[in-house]
Amino acid sequence: MIETPNRPRLLIIDDEQAIRRFLHTALDGSEFALYDAEDGHTALAAAATLLPDLILLDLGLPDMDGIEVISRLRELSLVPIIVLSVRDREGDKVAALNAGADDYLTKPFGIEELLARIRVVLRRSQPQVAEPVFSDEDLTVDIAHRRVTAQGNDIALTPTEYDLLRLLVSHAGKVLTHSQILKHIWGVTYLEQPHVLRVNISNLRRKIEANPSRPRHIITEPGVGYRLRVSET
Protein backbone atom coordinates (compact mmCIF):
# COMPACT_ATOMS: atom_id res chain seq x y z
CA MET A 1 0.00 0.00 0.00
CA ILE A 2 1.19 3.45 -0.82
CA GLU A 3 1.43 5.63 2.23
CA THR A 4 -0.25 8.98 2.00
CA PRO A 5 0.81 10.62 5.22
CA ASN A 6 -0.87 13.90 4.41
CA ARG A 7 -4.37 12.54 4.69
CA PRO A 8 -5.75 12.01 8.18
CA ARG A 9 -5.55 8.37 9.23
CA LEU A 10 -8.69 6.53 10.28
CA LEU A 11 -8.41 3.25 12.14
CA ILE A 12 -11.38 0.89 11.90
CA ILE A 13 -11.61 -1.67 14.71
CA ASP A 14 -14.20 -4.33 13.94
CA ASP A 15 -14.12 -8.10 13.72
CA GLU A 16 -16.84 -8.41 11.10
CA GLN A 17 -15.54 -8.17 7.60
CA ALA A 18 -18.95 -7.05 6.36
CA ILE A 19 -18.87 -3.92 8.53
CA ARG A 20 -15.33 -3.11 7.51
CA ARG A 21 -16.23 -3.48 3.88
CA PHE A 22 -19.29 -1.30 4.36
CA LEU A 23 -17.22 1.42 6.00
CA HIS A 24 -14.58 1.20 3.32
CA THR A 25 -17.23 1.66 0.68
CA ALA A 26 -18.85 4.50 2.55
CA LEU A 27 -15.59 6.31 3.21
CA ASP A 28 -14.10 5.61 -0.17
CA GLY A 29 -13.15 8.76 -1.93
CA SER A 30 -13.25 10.65 1.34
CA GLU A 31 -10.18 12.38 2.60
CA PHE A 32 -9.18 9.54 4.92
CA ALA A 33 -6.47 6.93 4.74
CA LEU A 34 -8.15 3.79 6.09
CA TYR A 35 -6.55 1.15 8.31
CA ASP A 36 -8.13 -1.97 9.81
CA ALA A 37 -7.80 -3.99 12.99
CA GLU A 38 -9.84 -7.11 13.73
CA ASP A 39 -9.31 -7.47 17.47
CA GLY A 40 -8.39 -5.46 20.51
CA HIS A 41 -4.73 -6.38 20.82
CA THR A 42 -4.03 -5.70 17.18
CA ALA A 43 -5.91 -2.44 17.49
CA LEU A 44 -3.89 -1.23 20.46
CA ALA A 45 -0.65 -2.07 18.70
CA ALA A 46 -1.82 -0.36 15.55
CA ALA A 47 -2.92 2.74 17.45
CA ALA A 48 0.45 2.97 19.16
CA THR A 49 2.50 2.83 15.97
CA LEU A 50 0.07 4.30 13.46
CA LEU A 51 -1.00 7.28 15.59
CA PRO A 52 -4.36 7.57 13.82
CA ASP A 53 -6.32 10.82 13.77
CA LEU A 54 -9.62 9.08 14.38
CA ILE A 55 -10.80 5.65 15.53
CA LEU A 56 -14.07 3.88 14.73
CA LEU A 57 -14.55 1.15 17.30
CA ASP A 58 -16.98 -1.74 17.45
CA LEU A 59 -17.57 -2.73 21.06
CA GLY A 60 -18.11 -6.42 20.32
CA LEU A 61 -14.57 -7.64 19.83
CA PRO A 62 -13.66 -11.34 20.25
CA ASP A 63 -10.65 -10.95 22.52
CA MET A 64 -11.26 -7.92 24.72
CA ASP A 65 -14.04 -6.01 26.36
CA GLY A 66 -14.89 -2.90 24.40
CA ILE A 67 -14.77 -0.59 27.37
CA GLU A 68 -11.32 -1.80 28.19
CA VAL A 69 -10.19 -1.13 24.65
CA ILE A 70 -11.31 2.47 25.08
CA SER A 71 -9.51 2.82 28.39
CA ARG A 72 -6.29 1.38 26.99
CA LEU A 73 -6.50 3.64 23.95
CA ARG A 74 -6.94 6.62 26.24
CA GLU A 75 -3.74 5.68 28.06
CA LEU A 76 -2.01 6.09 24.72
CA SER A 77 -3.51 9.27 23.42
CA LEU A 78 -6.51 11.59 23.19
CA VAL A 79 -7.33 10.45 19.66
CA PRO A 80 -11.07 10.86 18.97
CA ILE A 81 -12.98 7.59 19.29
CA ILE A 82 -16.42 6.99 17.82
CA VAL A 83 -18.09 3.82 19.04
CA LEU A 84 -20.25 1.83 16.63
CA SER A 85 -22.37 -0.78 18.35
CA VAL A 86 -25.50 -2.84 18.00
CA ARG A 87 -26.14 -2.45 21.71
CA ASP A 88 -28.65 0.31 22.37
CA ARG A 89 -28.83 0.10 26.15
CA GLU A 90 -28.22 3.37 27.92
CA GLY A 91 -25.79 1.75 30.32
CA ASP A 92 -23.54 0.68 27.46
CA LYS A 93 -23.51 4.18 26.02
CA VAL A 94 -22.75 5.82 29.34
CA ALA A 95 -19.97 3.37 30.10
CA ALA A 96 -18.34 3.90 26.72
CA LEU A 97 -18.62 7.68 26.86
CA ASN A 98 -17.33 7.82 30.43
CA ALA A 99 -14.41 5.58 29.51
CA GLY A 100 -13.32 8.18 27.02
CA ALA A 101 -15.29 7.70 23.81
CA ASP A 102 -16.29 10.85 21.96
CA ASP A 103 -19.49 9.56 20.41
CA TYR A 104 -21.67 6.46 20.33
CA LEU A 105 -23.63 5.42 17.27
CA THR A 106 -26.12 2.58 17.36
CA LYS A 107 -26.26 0.28 14.36
CA PRO A 108 -27.83 0.52 11.96
CA PHE A 109 -26.90 4.13 11.26
CA GLY A 110 -26.92 6.26 8.15
CA ILE A 111 -23.64 6.92 6.43
CA GLU A 112 -24.35 10.63 6.26
CA GLU A 113 -24.82 10.83 10.00
CA LEU A 114 -21.57 8.95 10.51
CA LEU A 115 -19.74 11.35 8.25
CA ALA A 116 -21.28 14.33 10.01
CA ARG A 117 -20.27 13.00 13.42
CA ILE A 118 -16.77 12.30 12.15
CA ARG A 119 -16.53 15.91 11.06
CA VAL A 120 -17.70 17.04 14.50
CA VAL A 121 -15.02 15.19 16.45
CA LEU A 122 -12.30 16.19 13.98
CA ARG A 123 -13.43 19.80 14.17
CA ARG A 124 -13.03 19.66 17.94
CA SER A 125 -9.66 17.92 17.89
CA GLN A 126 -8.14 20.34 15.41
CA PRO A 127 -6.58 23.38 16.97
CA GLN A 128 -8.56 26.53 16.34
CA VAL A 129 -7.21 28.38 13.38
CA ALA A 130 -9.63 30.69 11.62
CA GLU A 131 -9.98 34.01 13.41
CA PRO A 132 -12.11 36.49 11.55
CA VAL A 133 -9.55 39.15 10.75
CA PHE A 134 -9.84 41.66 7.96
CA SER A 135 -6.53 42.70 6.50
CA ASP A 136 -5.71 44.92 3.59
CA GLU A 137 -2.41 46.66 3.02
CA ASP A 138 -1.60 48.62 6.17
CA LEU A 139 -5.00 48.12 7.82
CA THR A 140 -6.05 45.17 9.98
CA VAL A 141 -9.31 44.74 11.85
CA ASP A 142 -9.55 41.93 14.39
CA ILE A 143 -13.20 41.58 15.26
CA ALA A 144 -12.73 38.87 17.89
CA HIS A 145 -10.27 41.01 19.87
CA ARG A 146 -11.82 44.32 18.88
CA ARG A 147 -8.41 45.53 17.75
CA VAL A 148 -7.57 47.77 14.84
CA THR A 149 -4.08 48.51 13.60
CA ALA A 150 -2.95 50.86 10.87
CA GLN A 151 0.64 51.39 9.72
CA GLY A 152 1.58 48.95 12.45
CA ASN A 153 0.12 51.00 15.29
CA ASP A 154 -2.82 50.18 17.50
CA ILE A 155 -5.70 52.54 16.84
CA ALA A 156 -8.11 53.64 19.55
CA LEU A 157 -11.61 53.96 18.15
CA THR A 158 -14.72 55.29 19.83
CA PRO A 159 -17.72 52.93 19.98
CA THR A 160 -19.47 54.58 17.05
CA GLU A 161 -16.33 54.69 14.97
CA TYR A 162 -15.75 51.02 15.65
CA ASP A 163 -19.35 50.11 14.84
CA LEU A 164 -19.02 51.98 11.58
CA LEU A 165 -15.76 50.30 10.68
CA ARG A 166 -17.10 46.89 11.63
CA LEU A 167 -20.11 47.43 9.42
CA LEU A 168 -17.85 48.32 6.52
CA VAL A 169 -15.58 45.34 7.20
CA SER A 170 -18.50 42.94 7.30
CA HIS A 171 -19.41 44.09 3.81
CA ALA A 172 -15.87 44.65 2.56
CA GLY A 173 -15.73 45.49 -1.12
CA LYS A 174 -19.43 46.19 -1.35
CA VAL A 175 -21.05 49.61 -1.36
CA LEU A 176 -23.13 50.50 1.66
CA THR A 177 -25.65 53.27 1.04
CA HIS A 178 -26.02 56.22 3.37
CA SER A 179 -29.40 55.02 4.51
CA GLN A 180 -28.15 51.51 5.20
CA ILE A 181 -25.37 52.81 7.41
CA LEU A 182 -27.55 55.37 9.15
CA LYS A 183 -30.26 52.86 9.81
CA HIS A 184 -27.82 50.32 11.19
CA ILE A 185 -25.87 52.58 13.52
CA TRP A 186 -28.10 55.53 14.38
CA GLY A 187 -31.52 54.07 13.73
CA VAL A 188 -34.32 55.15 11.44
CA THR A 189 -34.74 58.49 13.20
CA TYR A 190 -31.48 59.70 11.69
CA LEU A 191 -32.32 58.86 8.10
CA GLU A 192 -32.82 62.55 7.28
CA GLN A 193 -29.60 63.56 8.99
CA PRO A 194 -26.59 62.45 6.92
CA HIS A 195 -24.22 64.99 8.50
CA VAL A 196 -23.45 62.78 11.45
CA LEU A 197 -22.30 60.06 9.10
CA ARG A 198 -19.91 62.35 7.25
CA VAL A 199 -18.37 63.57 10.47
CA ASN A 200 -17.73 60.05 11.64
CA ILE A 201 -16.33 58.96 8.30
CA SER A 202 -13.98 61.89 8.49
CA ASN A 203 -12.87 61.06 12.02
CA LEU A 204 -12.38 57.44 11.08
CA ARG A 205 -10.26 58.34 8.09
CA ARG A 206 -8.06 60.60 10.16
CA LYS A 207 -7.28 57.63 12.39
CA ILE A 208 -6.79 54.82 9.93
CA GLU A 209 -5.74 56.44 6.66
CA ALA A 210 -2.12 57.32 6.02
CA ASN A 211 -3.34 60.32 4.04
CA PRO A 212 -6.89 61.19 5.14
CA SER A 213 -7.53 63.55 2.26
CA ARG A 214 -6.59 60.82 -0.20
CA PRO A 215 -8.31 57.79 1.36
CA ARG A 216 -7.24 54.35 0.21
CA HIS A 217 -9.46 52.22 2.44
CA ILE A 218 -12.75 54.01 2.94
CA ILE A 219 -13.84 55.00 -0.53
CA THR A 220 -16.60 57.53 -1.18
CA GLU A 221 -19.12 56.43 -3.75
CA PRO A 222 -20.58 59.81 -4.71
CA GLY A 223 -24.31 60.05 -4.34
CA VAL A 224 -24.53 56.48 -3.06
CA GLY A 225 -22.52 55.77 0.05
CA TYR A 226 -19.19 54.34 1.15
CA ARG A 227 -17.19 51.22 0.45
CA LEU A 228 -14.27 49.51 2.15
CA ARG A 229 -11.73 48.83 -0.56
CA VAL A 230 -10.21 45.38 -0.96
CA SER A 231 -6.95 45.24 -2.87
CA GLU A 232 -6.77 43.21 -6.05
CA THR A 233 -4.91 39.88 -6.19
Place this chain on the structure above:
Amino acid sequence: MIETPNRPRLLIIDDEQAIRRFLHTALDGSEFALYDAEDGHTALAAAATLLPDLILLDLGLPDMDGIEVISRLRELSLVPIIVLSVRDREGDKVAALNAGADDYLTKPFGIEELLARIRVVLRRSQPQVAEPVFSDEDLTVDIAHRRVTAQGNDIALTPTEYDLLRLLVSHAGKVLTHSQILKHIWGVTYLEQPHVLRVNISNLRRKIEANPSRPRHIITEPGVGYRLRVSET
Protein backbone atom coordinates in the same frame (compact mmCIF):
# COMPACT_ATOMS: atom_id res chain seq x y z
CA MET B 1 -25.40 36.54 47.13
CA ILE B 2 -27.73 34.37 45.11
CA GLU B 3 -25.54 33.98 42.08
CA THR B 4 -22.79 31.40 42.13
CA PRO B 5 -20.75 32.52 39.17
CA ASN B 6 -17.90 30.09 39.66
CA ARG B 7 -19.82 27.07 38.45
CA PRO B 8 -19.88 26.39 34.72
CA ARG B 9 -22.93 27.98 33.14
CA LEU B 10 -25.40 25.91 31.17
CA LEU B 11 -27.91 27.65 28.93
CA ILE B 12 -31.10 25.72 28.18
CA ILE B 13 -32.94 26.85 25.06
CA ASP B 14 -36.41 25.32 24.87
CA ASP B 15 -39.88 26.76 24.55
CA GLU B 16 -41.61 23.96 26.45
CA GLN B 17 -41.70 24.56 30.15
CA ALA B 18 -42.09 20.84 30.78
CA ILE B 19 -38.73 20.10 29.17
CA ARG B 20 -37.02 22.92 31.01
CA ARG B 21 -38.42 21.68 34.28
CA PHE B 22 -37.32 18.16 33.48
CA LEU B 23 -33.81 19.33 32.72
CA HIS B 24 -33.69 21.44 35.84
CA THR B 25 -34.71 18.45 37.91
CA ALA B 26 -32.26 16.20 36.14
CA LEU B 27 -29.38 18.64 36.48
CA ASP B 28 -30.24 19.76 39.97
CA GLY B 29 -27.37 19.22 42.31
CA SER B 30 -25.02 18.96 39.40
CA GLU B 31 -22.13 21.32 39.11
CA PHE B 32 -23.95 23.64 36.70
CA ALA B 33 -25.53 27.02 37.09
CA LEU B 34 -28.64 26.81 34.92
CA TYR B 35 -30.05 29.55 32.71
CA ASP B 36 -33.11 29.45 30.46
CA ALA B 37 -34.19 30.97 27.19
CA GLU B 38 -37.56 30.34 25.57
CA ASP B 39 -36.92 31.54 22.04
CA GLY B 40 -34.11 32.07 19.58
CA HIS B 41 -33.67 35.79 19.94
CA THR B 42 -33.58 35.68 23.71
CA ALA B 43 -31.14 32.80 23.48
CA LEU B 44 -28.74 34.68 21.22
CA ALA B 45 -28.80 37.72 23.46
CA ALA B 46 -28.25 35.55 26.52
CA ALA B 47 -25.37 33.68 24.90
CA ALA B 48 -23.67 36.95 24.00
CA THR B 49 -23.68 38.41 27.47
CA LEU B 50 -23.77 35.28 29.62
CA LEU B 51 -20.90 33.49 27.89
CA PRO B 52 -22.22 30.04 28.84
CA ASP B 53 -19.92 27.04 28.96
CA LEU B 54 -22.47 24.72 27.37
CA ILE B 55 -25.75 25.06 25.50
CA LEU B 56 -28.63 22.59 25.30
CA LEU B 57 -30.78 23.51 22.32
CA ASP B 58 -34.21 22.36 21.25
CA LEU B 59 -34.54 22.68 17.49
CA GLY B 60 -38.27 23.45 17.53
CA LEU B 61 -38.32 27.07 18.62
CA PRO B 62 -41.31 29.32 17.91
CA ASP B 63 -39.49 32.30 16.41
CA MET B 64 -36.45 30.97 14.56
CA ASP B 65 -35.27 27.96 12.66
CA GLY B 66 -33.12 25.76 14.85
CA ILE B 67 -30.33 25.45 12.31
CA GLU B 68 -30.11 29.21 12.08
CA VAL B 69 -29.85 29.47 15.85
CA ILE B 70 -26.84 27.17 15.70
CA SER B 71 -25.22 29.21 12.94
CA ARG B 72 -25.77 32.47 14.76
CA LEU B 73 -24.41 31.01 17.99
CA ARG B 74 -21.33 29.86 16.11
CA GLU B 75 -20.73 33.40 14.92
CA LEU B 76 -20.47 34.36 18.57
CA SER B 77 -18.33 31.59 19.98
CA LEU B 78 -17.26 27.97 19.91
CA VAL B 79 -19.33 27.10 22.97
CA PRO B 80 -20.33 23.40 22.88
CA ILE B 81 -23.90 22.89 21.67
CA ILE B 82 -25.90 19.72 22.27
CA VAL B 83 -29.12 19.52 20.28
CA LEU B 84 -32.17 17.90 21.85
CA SER B 85 -34.93 17.15 19.37
CA VAL B 86 -37.93 14.99 18.75
CA ARG B 87 -37.00 14.76 15.09
CA ASP B 88 -35.13 11.56 14.32
CA ARG B 89 -34.59 12.01 10.60
CA GLU B 90 -30.99 11.63 9.49
CA GLY B 91 -31.21 14.82 7.45
CA ASP B 92 -32.04 16.87 10.53
CA LYS B 93 -29.14 15.42 12.43
CA VAL B 94 -26.66 16.00 9.62
CA ALA B 95 -27.85 19.58 9.12
CA ALA B 96 -27.51 20.40 12.81
CA LEU B 97 -24.10 18.79 13.16
CA ASN B 98 -22.80 20.45 10.02
CA ALA B 99 -24.08 23.82 11.20
CA GLY B 100 -21.84 23.50 14.23
CA ALA B 101 -23.62 21.39 16.82
CA ASP B 102 -21.45 19.03 18.85
CA ASP B 103 -24.02 16.32 19.48
CA TYR B 104 -27.61 15.45 18.65
CA LEU B 105 -29.86 13.57 21.04
CA THR B 106 -33.28 12.35 20.02
CA LYS B 107 -36.09 12.60 22.54
CA PRO B 108 -36.87 10.72 24.59
CA PHE B 109 -33.41 10.15 25.97
CA GLY B 110 -32.08 8.91 29.27
CA ILE B 111 -30.78 11.42 31.73
CA GLU B 112 -27.64 9.38 32.28
CA GLU B 113 -26.84 9.45 28.59
CA LEU B 114 -27.36 13.20 28.51
CA LEU B 115 -25.02 13.68 31.45
CA ALA B 116 -22.43 11.42 29.83
CA ARG B 117 -22.58 13.34 26.56
CA ILE B 118 -22.34 16.63 28.45
CA ARG B 119 -19.18 15.35 30.08
CA VAL B 120 -17.82 14.38 26.66
CA VAL B 121 -18.23 17.80 25.07
CA LEU B 122 -16.93 19.58 28.17
CA ARG B 123 -13.93 17.28 28.25
CA ARG B 124 -13.20 18.24 24.67
CA SER B 125 -13.64 21.95 25.20
CA GLN B 126 -11.44 22.04 28.29
CA PRO B 127 -8.02 22.21 26.56
CA GLN B 128 -8.82 25.76 25.53
CA VAL B 129 -8.74 26.84 29.16
CA ALA B 130 -5.80 24.60 29.98
CA GLU B 131 -3.52 27.57 30.66
CA PRO B 132 -3.40 27.54 34.44
CA VAL B 133 -1.05 30.46 34.90
CA PHE B 134 -1.16 33.81 33.20
CA SER B 135 2.01 35.84 33.00
CA ASP B 136 2.71 39.17 31.41
CA GLU B 137 5.52 41.51 32.31
CA ASP B 138 5.39 42.11 36.07
CA LEU B 139 2.04 40.37 36.62
CA THR B 140 1.44 36.66 37.18
CA VAL B 141 -1.86 34.99 37.98
CA ASP B 142 -1.79 31.36 39.07
CA ILE B 143 -5.36 30.13 38.88
CA ALA B 144 -4.65 26.69 40.28
CA HIS B 145 -3.07 28.10 43.44
CA ARG B 146 -5.11 31.32 43.53
CA ARG B 147 -1.92 33.32 43.72
CA VAL B 148 -1.31 36.71 42.20
CA THR B 149 2.02 38.49 42.14
CA ALA B 150 2.91 41.92 40.84
CA GLN B 151 6.37 43.48 40.80
CA GLY B 152 7.52 40.32 42.51
CA ASN B 153 5.26 40.71 45.54
CA ASP B 154 2.33 38.56 46.55
CA ILE B 155 -0.91 40.44 46.22
CA ALA B 156 -3.88 39.88 48.53
CA LEU B 157 -7.14 40.16 46.62
CA THR B 158 -10.68 40.11 47.92
CA PRO B 159 -12.95 37.38 46.49
CA THR B 160 -14.68 39.79 44.11
CA GLU B 161 -11.43 41.29 42.95
CA TYR B 162 -10.05 37.84 42.30
CA ASP B 163 -13.16 36.73 40.39
CA LEU B 164 -12.88 39.82 38.26
CA LEU B 165 -9.21 39.28 37.56
CA ARG B 166 -9.76 35.61 36.78
CA LEU B 167 -12.48 36.48 34.32
CA LEU B 168 -10.16 38.91 32.58
CA VAL B 169 -7.34 36.35 32.57
CA SER B 170 -9.56 33.66 31.07
CA HIS B 171 -10.25 35.99 28.17
CA ALA B 172 -6.85 37.65 28.04
CA GLY B 173 -6.45 39.91 25.06
CA LYS B 174 -10.14 40.04 24.33
CA VAL B 175 -12.46 42.85 25.29
CA LEU B 176 -15.10 41.97 27.87
CA THR B 177 -18.09 44.28 27.77
CA HIS B 178 -19.50 45.85 30.90
CA SER B 179 -22.61 43.71 30.70
CA GLN B 180 -20.63 40.50 30.23
CA ILE B 181 -18.57 41.20 33.33
CA LEU B 182 -21.53 42.33 35.39
CA LYS B 183 -23.57 39.28 34.45
CA HIS B 184 -20.67 37.00 35.23
CA ILE B 185 -19.78 38.32 38.63
CA TRP B 186 -22.79 40.15 40.00
CA GLY B 187 -25.62 38.51 38.06
CA VAL B 188 -28.30 39.92 35.81
CA THR B 189 -29.76 42.10 38.56
CA TYR B 190 -26.72 44.37 38.41
CA LEU B 191 -26.84 45.02 34.68
CA GLU B 192 -28.12 48.55 35.28
CA GLN B 193 -25.51 49.28 37.90
CA PRO B 194 -22.11 49.60 36.22
CA HIS B 195 -20.74 51.63 39.10
CA VAL B 196 -19.78 48.65 41.21
CA LEU B 197 -17.65 47.43 38.35
CA ARG B 198 -15.71 50.67 38.12
CA VAL B 199 -14.99 50.69 41.83
CA ASN B 200 -13.63 47.17 41.67
CA ILE B 201 -11.56 47.87 38.59
CA SER B 202 -10.12 50.84 40.40
CA ASN B 203 -9.31 48.80 43.50
CA LEU B 204 -7.81 46.03 41.40
CA ARG B 205 -5.61 48.47 39.55
CA ARG B 206 -4.34 49.99 42.76
CA LYS B 207 -3.15 46.55 43.79
CA ILE B 208 -1.64 45.16 40.62
CA GLU B 209 -0.61 48.14 38.54
CA ALA B 210 2.73 49.82 39.12
CA ASN B 211 1.08 53.13 38.22
CA PRO B 212 -2.69 52.83 38.74
CA SER B 213 -3.47 56.03 36.90
CA ARG B 214 -1.56 54.77 33.87
CA PRO B 215 -2.66 51.11 33.75
CA ARG B 216 -0.62 48.74 31.64
CA HIS B 217 -2.53 45.52 32.32
CA ILE B 218 -6.21 46.35 32.71
CA ILE B 219 -7.00 48.50 29.71
CA THR B 220 -10.18 50.54 29.45
CA GLU B 221 -11.97 50.25 26.15
CA PRO B 222 -14.09 53.40 26.34
CA GLY B 223 -17.79 52.81 25.95
CA VAL B 224 -17.28 49.08 25.68
CA GLY B 225 -15.56 47.44 28.59
CA TYR B 226 -12.17 46.25 29.77
CA ARG B 227 -9.38 44.11 28.40
CA LEU B 228 -6.40 42.38 29.94
CA ARG B 229 -3.45 43.36 27.84
CA VAL B 230 -1.10 40.74 26.45
CA SER B 231 2.30 41.99 25.40
CA GLU B 232 3.30 41.61 21.81
CA THR B 233 5.64 38.82 20.73
Place this chain on the structure above:
DNA sequence: CCGGATCTTGACACTTTCTTTATGATTTTT
Protein backbone atom coordinates in the same frame (compact mmCIF):
# COMPACT_ATOMS: atom_id res chain seq x y z
C1' DC C 1 -21.74 40.71 70.70
C1' DC C 2 -17.62 42.72 68.80
C1' DG C 3 -13.97 43.88 65.41
C1' DG C 4 -12.17 43.58 61.05
C1' DA C 5 -12.57 42.86 56.36
C1' DT C 6 -15.38 43.29 52.46
C1' DC C 7 -19.08 45.00 49.71
C1' DT C 8 -22.20 48.53 48.22
C1' DT C 9 -23.57 53.02 47.40
C1' DG C 10 -23.19 58.09 46.83
C1' DA C 11 -20.70 62.27 45.65
C1' DC C 12 -17.75 64.69 42.74
C1' DA C 13 -14.05 65.84 39.59
C1' DC C 14 -12.36 64.63 35.36
C1' DT C 15 -12.16 62.81 30.63
C1' DT C 16 -13.94 61.25 26.48
C1' DT C 17 -17.40 61.08 23.10
C1' DC C 18 -21.52 62.66 20.56
C1' DT C 19 -24.09 65.94 18.18
C1' DT C 20 -24.70 70.16 16.10
C1' DT C 21 -23.24 74.29 13.73
C1' DA C 22 -20.44 76.55 10.59
C1' DT C 23 -17.49 76.95 6.69
C1' DG C 24 -14.70 75.59 2.85
C1' DA C 25 -13.81 72.09 -0.85
C1' DT C 26 -15.25 69.02 -4.38
C1' DT C 27 -18.18 67.13 -7.68
C1' DT C 28 -22.19 67.12 -10.62
C1' DT C 29 -25.70 69.40 -13.19
C1' DT C 30 -27.57 72.99 -15.99
Place this chain on the structure above:
DNA sequence: AAAAATCATAAAGAAAGTGTCAAGATCCGG
Protein backbone atom coordinates in the same frame (compact mmCIF):
# COMPACT_ATOMS: atom_id res chain seq x y z
C1' DA D 1 -18.65 78.44 -16.70
C1' DA D 2 -21.92 79.24 -13.21
C1' DA D 3 -25.11 77.18 -10.07
C1' DA D 4 -26.52 73.53 -7.23
C1' DA D 5 -25.83 69.63 -4.76
C1' DT D 6 -22.89 66.82 -2.29
C1' DC D 7 -18.93 66.08 0.59
C1' DA D 8 -15.06 67.04 4.08
C1' DT D 9 -13.15 69.18 8.07
C1' DA D 10 -12.85 71.92 12.25
C1' DA D 11 -14.60 73.54 16.48
C1' DA D 12 -17.68 74.08 20.53
C1' DG D 13 -21.24 72.98 23.74
C1' DA D 14 -23.90 69.09 25.49
C1' DA D 15 -24.08 64.52 26.98
C1' DA D 16 -22.32 60.40 28.53
C1' DG D 17 -18.76 57.72 30.47
C1' DT D 18 -14.91 57.03 33.81
C1' DG D 19 -11.87 57.10 38.11
C1' DT D 20 -11.36 57.97 42.92
C1' DC D 21 -12.43 58.84 47.69
C1' DA D 22 -15.08 57.90 51.55
C1' DA D 23 -19.03 56.89 54.31
C1' DG D 24 -22.40 53.43 55.70
C1' DA D 25 -24.01 48.44 55.32
C1' DT D 26 -23.15 43.71 55.51
C1' DC D 27 -20.91 39.54 56.52
C1' DC D 28 -17.99 36.60 59.16
C1' DG D 29 -15.12 34.30 62.76
C1' DG D 30 -13.97 34.62 67.37
